[in-house]
Amino acid sequence: MRDGIGDETRLRTLLAAGDRAAFERLYRQHNGAMIRVCTAIVGNRAAAEEVVQDGWIAILQNIGGFEGRASLAGWMFAIVLNKAKSRARRDGRSVSFDAGGEENSLAAAFDGRGRWKDMPELWDEVTPERILAGRRVLDHVTAAIEALPPAQRAVIVLRGQQGLDAAEVCAALGISEGNMRVLLHRARLAVRAALDDLL
Amino acid sequence: MLNCKDVAARASALIDGELSGWQAMQMRLHLAMCRGCSAFVGQIRQTRDLTEAALREGTAHAGDDARLAAILARLPDQRRGG
Numbered sequence: 001m002r003d004g005i006g007d008e009t010r011l012r013t014l015l016a017a018g019d020r021a022a023f024e025r026l027y028r029q030h031n032g033a034m035i036r037v038c039t040a041i042v043g044n045r046a047a048a049e050e051v052v053q054d055g056w057i058a059i060l061q062n063i064g065g066f067e068g069r070a071s072l073a074g075w076m077f078a079i080v081l082n083k084a085k086s087r088a089r090r091d092g093r094s095v096s097f098d099a100g101g102e103e104n105s106l107a108a109a110f111d112g113r114g115r116w117k118d119m120p121e122l123w124d125e126v127t128p129e130r131i132l133a134g135r136r137v138l139d140h141v142t143a144a145i146e147a148l149p150p151a152q153r154a155v156i157v158l159r160g161q162q163g164l165d166a167a168e169v170c171a172a173l174g175i176s177e178g179n180m181r182v183l184l185h186r187a188r189l190a191v192r193a194a195l196d197d198l199l
Numbered sequence: 200m201l202n203c204k205d206v207a208a209r210a211s212a213l214i215d216g217e218l219s220g221w222q223a224m225q226m227r228l229h230l231a232m233c234r235g236c237s238a239f240v241g242q243i244r245q246t247r248d249l250t251e252a253a254l255r256e257g258t259a260h261a262g263d264d265a266r267l268a269a270i271l272a273r274l275p276d277q278r279r280g281g
């Protein structure tokens with residue numbers, strides 16, 4: 001999903017030269033995900049918006065030092081998440097990314113031999129625009145993402161963001177790849193369970 | 200042989216293409232014989248796709264013009280474009 005290296009070098013040059021259109025495009029592409037992830041880390045949206053705004057300013061001030069070793073998105077998210085983690089520390093807040101031991105929504109789904117108690121059925125009619133319980137499926141999905149525990153929410157948002165690969169997500173959050181995969185799977189299980197409850 | 204619980208635990212790894220050839224083959228063997236797990240893996244795939252669609256939709260509405268202006272205003276003069 002990475003842009004070509006040439007594209008990123010060009011974008012860096014535009015940003016370093018203060019090109020507003022290039023910046024605005026980048027801002028609209030990533031600002032929403034940055035705010036969601038930072039909200040998970042700092043605990044409230046208002047603080048997250050401040051952190052992300054500071055992050056964007058730092059990105060613009062340091063763009064000349066971007067060397068293309070990570071993707072541009074990977075580099076930007078690392079800057080923003082570092083600011084979020086410092087803010088959380090200052091506020092005495094910590095988010096555990098430890099994946100060990102936590103129950104998931106399938107804890108009671110299997111019998112003693114590991115077979116389904118109730119077989120899942122195909123979701124033939126689950127489409128983004130379908131209305132269930134008065135809301136579009138996509139709106140239910142958004143609500144389910146927002147209800148996730150912070151670590152799962154941070155991982156599922158970052159893994160859904162274009163231009164970031166798995167290694168960059170792990171580096172930005174400071175977690176192992178194995179840990180990230182467990183959190184991602186749990187997050188999906190929770191969103192799946194929320195949808196399944198509506199059917 | 201994998202049981203249904205094992206298959207469910209590896210569903211994300213399978214759809215994300217992270218299993219080794221041997222692990223993926225064990226999964227496919229089970230899925231070929233188990234309607235419940237086939238449906239479950241399909242649900243997880245739909246969940247992944249819907250999640251990405253919901254996040255993209257959120258991004259489309261994430262433009263905050265006041266903050267964007269504030270960020271641009273904080274830039275040193277020589278960085279401002281025309």
Ligand SMILES: [Zn+2]
Nearest residue numbers: 202203233236
């Ligand atoms: Zn099965």
